[in-house]
Structures are given as C-alpha cells and as structure tokens.
Amino acid sequence: MHADVVTCPHCGKRNRVPAVADGTPRCGNCHQWLPWVVNAGDQDYADVVDTADVPVLVDLWATWCGPCRMVSPALEKLAGERAGQLKLVKVDVDKAPATAQRFSVQGVPTLLVVDHGETVARQSGAAPVAVLRSWLDQVLAKDTSTKG
Numbered sequence: 001m002h003a004d005v006v007t008c009p010h011c012g013k014r015n016r017v018p019a020v021a022d023g024t025p026r027c028g029n030c031h032q033w034l035p036w037v038v039n040a041g042d043q044d045y046a047d048v049v050d051t052a053d054v055p056v057l058v059d060l061w062a063t064w065c066g067p068c069r070m071v072s073p074a075l076e077k078l079a080g081e082r083a084g085q086l087k088l089v090k091v092d093v094d095k096a097p098a099t100a101q102r103f104s105v106q107g108v109p110t111l112l113v114v115d116h117g118e119t120v121a122r123q124s125g126a127a128p129v130a131v132l133r134s135w136l137d138q139v140l141a142k143d144t145s146t147k148g
Contacts, residue, residue: 006034009080019048024084033084037076040089042098049089050117055140056087058112060105062094067126068109074129075111078136086140113139 003016006025013029019038027034040048049056059075061068072090079088093100093108103112106124113121113136121139 004038006037008032008034009083019044020051022053024054024087026084035076035080035083036087037079038087038089040091040099041096045091045096045099046117049087049114052087052114052116054085054087055120055143056089056112056114057136058114059088059090060093060100060103060108060110060112061090062092062108064094065108071109071126071132074127074132077129078133081133082136086136113143115143 003018005014006017007014008027008030010032011027011030013027015025015028015034017025017034017036017038019040025034025036026032036054038048049058057075057078059068059072061072075088079086091099093105103110103119109124109126111123111132112119120143121135123135127135
C-alpha cells in the first residue's frame with residue numbers, strides 16, 4: 001500500500017499517512033489528528049474503504065469534470081475539520097471502472113458515505129461546503145444513533 005505525505009495543520013510537520021491503517025493518523029510531532037485524504041482504485045478499494053475504523057467519504061470523480069474539481073477543495077476542508085473522525089477517499093472513475101460500475105455511477109461527482117463496508121448515504125453533484133457539511137453531519141448523526 002502507498003502512503004501520502006500530509007503537512008500537519010497544527011505544527012507544520014510533514015507526516016507519511018498510509019492509505020490503510022488501524023486507527024486514524026496522528027502527527028508524529030504534536031500528536032494531533034491529521035486529515036486522512038487518500039486515493040483508491042479498483043485493486044485497493046476494499047482495503048482502503050471497507051476496512052476503515054472511521055466513516056469514509058468516498059468521492060467518485062473524473063479529471064475532466066469541472067464540478068468535481070470545484071467540490072474537491074470543499075471535501076478536503078471537511079476532511080480537515082473532521083480529522084480523526086472521517087477518511088476521505090478519492091476514486092477516479094476513469095481509472096477505476098469496476099468501482100464506478102459497482103456503485104452504478106451515472107454522473108460525477110458522486111459522493112458516498114461508507115461505514116464498515118456499508119454505504120449509508122449517497123449524493124450526486126457538486127455542492128458548496130456548507131451544504132456538504134450539513135449533509136455529512138446529518139448522515140453521521142443518523143449513522144451513530146442506529147448503532148449500539
């Protein structure tokens with residue numbers, strides 16, 4: 001599995017953040033939670049998404065999609081706000097056609113919230129960060145209220 005380098009928003013230290021890990025990533029220097037933003041494809045989707053210990057926001061997108069490029073910074077902002085509580089996984093549908101087909105993606109961006117391998121919410125199209133934050137808060141609140 002690959003690891004991405006993430007700069008800690010708290011202390012500025014650069015950290016290697018693996019695509020798959022037990023728990024959630026913390027800064028090696030200040031020990032604060034790090035935003036967990038990784039890429040996945042057909043070969044590693046199940047390992048990266050379905051085995052995560054936290055809910056996963058899956059961004060099914062394409063490089064040629066203007067709305068996808070517009071919504072990406074909003075999703076990364078949400079991942080930063082929810083560091084330690086959420087994992088953002090970006091899946092390029094052109095490079096991962098089996099994953100796109102698995103979720104019957106008709107248009108991009110398509111967003112999924114996956115918790116322990118189960119899709120608990122889905123939304124198509126780009127939206128402003130405030131709308132996405134509200135949607136995510138509702139989904140995560142509903143998901144935690146149905147557990148235990």
